[in-house]
Amino acid sequence: MHGYADRRDEFHTRLRRIEGQVRGVQKMVEDDRYCIDILTQISSISRALRGVAVGLLDEHVRHCVADAITEGHEAGDEKIAEAMDAIQRLVKS
Amino acid sequence: MHGYADRRDEFHTRLRRIEGQVRGVQKMVEDDRYCIDILTQISSISRALRGVAVGLLDEHVRHCVADAITEGHEAGDEKIAEAMDAIQRLVKS
Amino acid sequence: MHGYADRRDEFHTRLRRIEGQVRGVQKMVEDDRYCIDILTQISSISRALRGVAVGLLDEHVRHCVADAITEGHEAGDEKIAEAMDAIQRLVKS
Amino acid sequence: MHGYADRRDEFHTRLRRIEGQVRGVQKMVEDDRYCIDILTQISSISRALRGVAVGLLDEHVRHCVADAITEGHEAGDEKIAEAMDAIQRLVKS
Numbered sequence: 034m035h036g037y038a039d040r041r042d043e044f045h046t047r048l049r050r051i052e053g054q055v056r057g058v059q060k061m062v063e064d065d066r067y068c069i070d071i072l073t074q075i076s077s078i079s080r081a082l083r084g085v086a087v088g089l090l091d092e093h094v095r096h097c098v099a100d101a102i103t104e105g106h107e108a109g110d111e112k113i114a115e116a117m118d119a120i121q122r123l124v125k126s
Numbered sequence: 127m128h129g130y131a132d133r134r135d136e137f138h139t140r141l142r143r144i145e146g147q148v149r150g151v152q153k154m155v156e157d158d159r160y161c162i163d164i165l166t167q168i169s170s171i172s173r174a175l176r177g178v179a180v181g182l183l184d185e186h187v188r189h190c191v192a193d194a195i196t197e198g199h200e201a202g203d204e205k206i207a208e209a210m211d212a213i214q215r216l217v218k219s
Numbered sequence: 220m221h222g223y224a225d226r227r228d229e230f231h232t233r234l235r236r237i238e239g240q241v242r243g244v245q246k247m248v249e250d251d252r253y254c255i256d257i258l259t260q261i262s263s264i265s266r267a268l269r270g271v272a273v274g275l276l277d278e279h280v281r282h283c284v285a286d287a288i289t290e291g292h293e294a295g296d297e298k299i300a301e302a303m304d305a306i307q308r309l310v311k312s
Numbered sequence: 313m314h315g316y317a318d319r320r321d322e323f324h325t326r327l328r329r330i331e332g333q334v335r336g337v338q339k340m341v342e343d344d345r346y347c348i349d350i351l352t353q354i355s356s357i358s359r360a361l362r363g364v365a366v367g368l369l370d371e372h373v374r375h376c377v378a379d380a381i382t383e384g385h386e387a388g389d390e391k392i393a394e395a396m397d398a399i400q401r402l403v404k405s
Binding site for chain 1: 130131134141142148150154155156158161166168172179183190209212215216218
């Protein structure tokens with residue numbers, strides 16, 4: 034079981050809301066809605082996705098990474114390197 | 127009819143693929159998949175969303191903004207200000 | 220003369236302030252200041268840089284791109300493509 | 313002494329190069345250089361700054377945060393919360 038287990042329902046709900054927002058944007062495109070309004074909606078989805086990512090990362094560091102560090106030097110180093118790679122991808126995405 | 131009309135089907139298809147990716151992430155959360163793998167997937171969705179936003183913006187500038195500029199000074203200024211606001215939101219999101 | 224000529228002094232002043240902030244961060248590193256405080260400072264510099272970039276882009280679209288569009292179809296298309304490339308780099312950077 | 317002590321010279325050198333790049337952009341503005349070329353340069357500075365931030369964060373997690381986690385639950389939690397705040401600011405900046 035992974036670190037985010039306690040907040041699984043919360044993340045799931047947030048992702049379903051994001052799915053609904055993406056479907057809303059599809060409908061806006063079908064209905065030929067004004068481009069700028071669609072962009073505003075996409076910016077809001079991006080922020081919501083990033084919020085989920087930061088939340089998951091928080092749980093991951095607080096559980097998986099912290100446990101690995103407590104376990105010992107090498108296990109900790111590996112988990113930290115992996116988490117830093119994920120952070121870098123997130124910062125750039 | 128708005129500026130992105132020629133590429134409406136393309137944008138719609140890309141947004142449906144993004145919707146599928148968001149559903150895939152929900153499934154990963156349900157299945158208690160490894161946090162870092164979920165984050166990688168979210169970064170990829172963010173990039174895809176941003177790609178759609180930049181594509182829509184491109185069409186918007188090429189059509190709506192360019193038409194407004196051709197129409198006259200004031201119409202152009204207004205559309206440019208509106209587009210710059212959208213770009214700023216996009217850069218920050 | 221380029222589009223940002225009217226605001227050249229403003230941009231210059233903002234860039235000098237940013238230079239001062241970067242020097243401040245060097246000093247923090249020399250003085251072995253707390254890592255998180257340095258990161259806060261770097262986030263503030265990134266925001267300031269992005270503000271200058273968006274300001275320059277605004278002037279560029281309002282002048283160079285708008286002039287090219289008024290000049291004719293091909294000149295406008297070329298300038299729009301170039302500006303969109305810059306926006307994409309900015310969004311990703 | 314903080315976590316980045318081993319790489320202090322490296323970070324200092326990178327920040328001095330960034331300072332030089334910012335001065336280069338000031339010169340470009342003074343010389344009325346083409347807006348798009350200035351934007352390209354600013355995007356490159358933003359990437360370089362972000363690289364320093366991620367490097368500092370990496371050292372911080374690997375040392376300060378890991379030490380606090382080893383020390384005990386509460387110390388670790390506090391450091392993780394602080395680091396996550398910095399990551400969130402970085403992701404948004």
